[in-house]
Amino acid sequence: MRFMKQPSRQIIAMIAAVLATVALAAQAAGGVTAQGADAVAARGAEAPSAEELLARLDANESFTSIRYTGRMEITIGGETRVKDMKAVAIAGPAGAGGSSGAASDKAFIEFTNPEDRGIRYLKLGKDLWMYFPKEQGTVKISGHLLKEGLMGSDVSYEDALESSDFKAKYNASVRGSDTVDGRKTWILELKAKVPTASYDRRLIWIDAERYVGLKEEMYAKSGMLLKTSKTLTVQRIGDRWYGTSVEMESKLRKDTKTTFTLQKIELDVRVDPRQFTLASLTK
Amino acid sequence: MTGRRDGADKMTRRRDGADQMTKRRDGRGGAGLRGPGLRRPCLRGPGLRAGMGVGLVFVLAAAAWGQDTSSWFGGSITGQAYALGAQPGGSGSLPPQGGWSWGSATTMSAGLGVKGQRTRAEASFDGAALTGAGGAAALATAAMPGSGLLVAGTAENALSFRLRTLWAKLDLDWATVQIGRQVVNYGRGALWSPEDIFASIDLSGATPDRLGSDAIRVGLPLGVTSGLDIVASPATDPGKGRYATRISGQIAGVDSGALGAWDGGAGRMYAAADCKFDLGPSFYAEGLWSIDPASAEALAGSWARMVGGLDWSVGDFIFAAEYYWNGGGAAAITDVDPSFPARQYLYATALWSFSDFGALSLAATGDLEGLGASGGPLRITVGANLDASQNATIGTTADLVHGNFASRSSEGWTVNLGAFLKVKF
Numbered sequence: 001m002r003f004m005k006q007p008s009r010q011i012i013a014m015i016a017a018v019l020a021t022v023a024l025a026a027q028a029a030g031g032v033t034a035q036g037a038d039a040v041a042a043r044g045a046e047a048p049s050a051e052e053l054l055a056r057l058d059a060n061e062s063f064t065s066i067r068y069t070g071r072m073e074i075t076i077g078g079e080t081r082v083k084d085m086k087a088v089a090i091a092g093p094a095g096a097g098g099s100s101g102a103a104s105d106k107a108f109i110e111f112t113n114p115e116d117r118g119i120r121y122l123k124l125g126k127d128l129w130m131y132f133p134k135e136q137g138t139v140k141i142s143g144h145l146l147k148e149g150l151m152g153s154d155v156s157y158e159d160a161l162e163s164s165d166f167k168a169k170y171n172a173s174v175r176g177s178d179t180v181d182g183r184k185t186w187i188l189e190l191k192a193k194v195p196t197a198s199y200d201r202r203l204i205w206i207d208a209e210r211y212v213g214l215k216e217e218m219y220a221k222s223g224m225l226l227k228t229s230k231t232l233t234v235q236r237i238g239d240r241w242y243g244t245s246v247e248m249e250s251k252l253r254k255d256t257k258t259t260f261t262l263q264k265i266e267l268d269v270r271v272d273p274r275q276f277t278l279a280s281l282t283k
Numbered sequence: 284m285t286g287r288r289d290g291a292d293k294m295t296r297r298r299d300g301a302d303q304m305t306k307r308r309d310g311r312g313g314a315g316l317r318g319p320g321l322r323r324p325c326l327r328g329p330g331l332r333a334g335m336g337v338g339l340v341f342v343l344a345a346a347a348w349g350q351d352t353s354s355w356f357g358g359s360i361t362g363q364a365y366a367l368g369a370q371p372g373g374s375g376s377l378p379p380q381g382g383w384s385w386g387s388a389t390t391m392s393a394g395l396g397v398k399g400q401r402t403r404a405e406a407s408f409d410g411a412a413l414t415g416a417g418g419a420a421a422l423a424t425a426a427m428p429g430s431g432l433l434v435a436g437t438a439e440n441a442l443s444f445r446l447r448t449l450w451a452k453l454d455l456d457w458a459t460v461q462i463g464r465q466v467v468n469y470g471r472g473a474l475w476s477p478e479d480i481f482a483s484i485d486l487s488g489a490t491p492d493r494l495g496s497d498a499i500r501v502g503l504p505l506g507v508t509s510g511l512d513i514v515a516s517p518a519t520d521p522g523k524g525r526y527a528t529r530i531s532g533q534i535a536g537v538d539s540g541a542l543g544a545w546d547g548g549a550g551r552m553y554a555a556a557d558c559k560f561d562l563g564p565s566f567y568a569e570g571l572w573s574i575d576p577a578s579a580e581a582l583a584g585s586w587a588r589m590v591g592g593l594d595w596s597v598g599d600f601i602f603a604a605e606y607y608w609n610g611g612g613a614a615a616i617t618d619v620d621p622s623f624p625a626r627q628y629l630y631a632t633a634l635w636s637f638s639d640f641g642a643l644s645l646a647a648t649g650d651l652e653g654l655g656a657s658g659g660p661l662r663i664t665v666g667a668n669l670d671a672s673q674n675a676t677i678g679t680t681a682d683l684v685h686g687n688f689a690s691r692s693s694e695g696w697t698v699n700l701g702a703f704l705k706v707k708f
Contacts, residue, residue: 136468
């Protein structure tokens, strides 16, 4: 039993922002259902193309480096577990591993909550190491262990290491427009074109003005709604908008949700490359 | 399971409580304390200790007064009640006449650290108040060489203290220098790690616990994922200290390491190598070879110890197994590994996460030759943990031991039943 068997891209992306600097994307806030989206399917004349939407989403959320503190709150049946962390990451060049260059992304994370204090992760492309402070030991997370949950969550290491290259895994189309929390959004539909895609179908509500994902729904091949997520907070950071708090719910289980919040975000900051070495894990 | 080696924090988190429950039940570390087949040298010379103390204070001060300094303090308090039962006449019986005894242990494990731009210092300790049979076990543990356990009190009521770590580190960009009591953690094995020549292991808990060594350590990064480690653990007479160099890195995706060491106290040289790789399940292996270069029959007196293991997971289950071959054991050189003097052992674990907040664990350790011949020694530990709330874990355990691993006796059972509550801060 895990918190969420198939974490949404939002949560994955935010964790990955810790581990892989993958763009935060597709957050949402509102109550429009997929059925509602279908009802609005008639595309407005001003609707941008799917490629343009994805490109603007990426442009808005891309960065060369990021440093922040974060908090993950996992709630199950009224019980909440909190994980605090601080992280720094740099993005690999685009094209090196998907749109975000995930194959060459580097990230360093350290947990600071009492239960996990001092546990550190180092992500170098597709490789991941974990440091245990009590034993001052470093272990490479690989093989079957990549399927285990990150810090007790249902976001697996594999998820966190996954590239966010939607273009490679999905066919995209614009389904129309909608309003989410009073903001006009474009509804982007993604249909899986490869079996390795996490979901068969996804709907992402993208803020028409800020090009930030405000909401997402993820469906199984049977059409069953598996997950929903919504963006709780969007902040202006420099010249871009950023989703800094996302809440996700699994529709397969009752009373579960995970909220991931980024704090003290710094984008495109100078980062010492020596931070991303095995030696740095033990410092 | 595979202790620190598994890398699955889900597992380590679930197991953390189980680790506590048996370990604190009697405050001992006693029956289970072992060196890595090698006596751990301790800094006993007043000059050396003073020098290290001055260095520590210097670096602590530098960290404290430096810019961008951060500090932390945290730990846990664990309360545990337990019942010990033993068959009359069984080896290692608690109590020796057989029957049941009761006790409790309240343990505080705490640590503090300070970090500057280039400096870092940390200290951690365990302090316990023990009642019942735990007092006697703690006194016995304290009498063992290298235990590092200080005990005051009687066999019925005692206070114990162990300084786990106390070190300072300086980052010079091209190298790091770490001085003080620290866990020098080599090798890949979970229960047996022949390459782990510095760290003693406390086996009293459900999972092995590496203890700190007094050492001076220099780390030289050689690349992003490789490095050279130089460690000196001098004794009162530096000539009787232990010194090692280890190089580690990735070779074709395989985590690898090689070590060369000199043990002045034993007058022996060591060479060791280790690796870990994935073929679905994760596999690891390590081996150590020892020779006395001054002996006229050096080769005849040499011995080796090897470990091979794997771990894998299926759904909510995680499994691991480890095989240990002690080339210096049994008919050969029995004091190579006093805690495991036989030739062959097997360690196997399974963990089942039965809910989001709970897990069951099972671990078994057996002397393969003894099991085949006379039915022992054997140890089976079953535990259950539940994350009761944020930073709080409750759990229970049953620890059964048949015979005695150190003496290779196969007579008598002892059982330890415990329950605990652990709160982290």
